[in-house]
Amino acid sequence: MTVATAVVDWYHANRRDLPWRRDGFTAWGTLVSEFMLQQTPVSRVIPRLEEWLTRWPTPADLAAVPPGEAVRAWQSLGYPRRALWLHACAVAITERHGGVVPDDVDALLALPGIGDYTARAVAVFAYGERHPVVDTNIRRVIARAVDGQGEPGPPSAKRDLTAMEALLPHERSAAAAFNAGMMELGALVCVARTPRCEECPVRDACAWRLAGYPVYEGPRKAVQKKYEGSDRQVRGLILAELRASHIPVTQAEIDALWPDAPQRDRALAGLLADGLAIAVDGGYVLP
DNA sequence: CATCCGTGGTA
């Protein structure tokens, strides 16, 4: 049995019942879910996703409201620029693609907020196209099972896609199941901290296991800066105030949110530059 | 290629 077959069989027996895997889930739903899942865990995405798709069941529905409504409905999913990009995406799909989510990777890549991962994920999971998909889970599984390393090195789109392509089944539905299965394997079994190798469908072929689990010696990932006291935190505080208010938030109210004036000004300027806030008479509002 | 961009859960 090949690695691909083992992963596909395991996936069919162990896949979680997630909203975006339901029968009849739309391509638009897939696109929204992929935006939300960019760096945000599944458990936090599910409730927001249901709300969004109930309120905006098609791209045209979202495109018809101001972008600030998207930012507000994003709530605390984090990285709120994604809400802005998703709204811009809905506008572009409505204007350029007749309201239909494209199935072509290059057309998807041309949309705001869609990069290499999301473009392929939509083409594969919404439309069943045959492409390799590479996300953080798959990079880790390949690093271990194929390369015999405990952690993936720095991302390299060409190398990662080549590695995935080499394993990808030819038949479209099998290829889609393999992509999903590799992601699910990385999410449930081949996890970052304490992998559950005894449950792994490819343990007998895993290069990392066969090599005796060598400790990773390559370049370390850049450490994420502390959130407490960061510009990100201040931006978050200001944006939460804008989301909560339906009238302009005054400069005085913003001043009360954070004591360090230069940092506060920097955060507000950043929000304005990103289009997450706009200055109006009497203060600041969502776009 | 490195850095910036939120927020919350977990070991």
Add this chain to the structure above:
DNA sequence: TTACCAAGGAT
């Protein structure tokens, strides 16, 4: 408590 981690993308 701190540090790491989570279906990335833009610049």
